[in-house]
Amino acid sequence: MSSIASHAMPFQMSGLPIDRRQFRGACAMFATGVTIVTAMAADGSPQGMTVNSFTSVSADPPQVLVCVDRRARMHDIFFEGSCFAVNVLDESQRDISTRFASSIEDRFSGIEWTAGATGAPLFPGTLAVFECEVRQLVVAGDHTIVIGEVIRLEAAEGRPLLFFGSGYQRLGN
Ligand SMILES: Cc1cc2nc3c(=O)[nH]c(=O)nc-3n(C[C@H](O)[C@H](O)[C@H](O)COP(=O)(O)O)c2cc1C
Numbered sequence: 289m290s291s292i293a294s295h296a297m298p299f300q301m302s303g304l305p306i307d308r309r310q311f312r313g314a315c316a317m318f319a320t321g322v323t324i325v326t327a328m329a330a331d332g333s334p335q336g337m338t339v340n341s342f343t344s345v346s347a348d349p350p351q352v353l354v355c356v357d358r359r360a361r362m363h364d365i366f367f368e369g370s371c372f373a374v375n376v377l378d379e380s381q382r383d384i385s386t387r388f389a390s391s392i393e394d395r396f397s398g399i400e401w402t403a404g405a406t407g408a409p410l411f412p413g414t415l416a417v418f419e420c421e422v423r424q425l426v427v428a429g430d431h432t433i434v435i436g437e438v439i440r441l442e443a444a445e446g447r448p449l450l451f452f453g454s455g456y457q458r459l460g461n
Pocket residue numbers: 322336337338339340341342355356357358359360361362385388389390391451
């Protein structure tokens with residue numbers, strides 16, 4: 289038996305529904321970076337939420353996706369042709385991640401940001417920015433998969449904020 293298999297939890301084969309807590313626990317074993325997805329609402333108010341479901345999808349054309357909870361305040365801001373930005377956080381930006389996952393009414397109050405080419409808010413000090421136009425929305429259970437085409441990019445050097453085991457982490461070396 290390989291070392292990976294010997295550490296794995298028993299495989300669910302009973303045909304019983306997957307327990308929600310177990311599902312979350314297994315998902316928590318997948319390490320990710322952390323992003324703030326932002327967009328400008330039609331009324332001119334900046335919107336943003338913490339997202340770790342960011343994935344690159346296609347190189348040609350360049351496309352990425354994020355999965356957005358259908359109950360999130362920001363959910364309805366995404367429609368085909370609308371714009372959003374993915375701000376990839378540096379390890380020093382844990383506070384901003386916590387803030388944009390909280391129930392604070394005005395998440396942008398006291399936060400430094402500028403409008404990007406699409407109008408979506410960008411934060412200084414991030415590791416990368418993907419400014420996107422929505423190409424496709426796919427309803428998947430209680431989330432919507434938002435697929436965007438990248439129309440502008442930024443990348444810097446630095447160390448990422450990580451999320452693993454339901455908590456924030458840093459690279460170990
Ligand atoms: C590290 C981290 C990653 C998250 N990733 C996602 C995500 O990918 N999709 C999502 O819908 N919510 C995600 N959330 C939760 C949302 O940030 C949070 O539910 C949302 O900001 C609440 O917004 P609301 O008050 O508008 O409902 C994440 C939260 C944290 C702390």
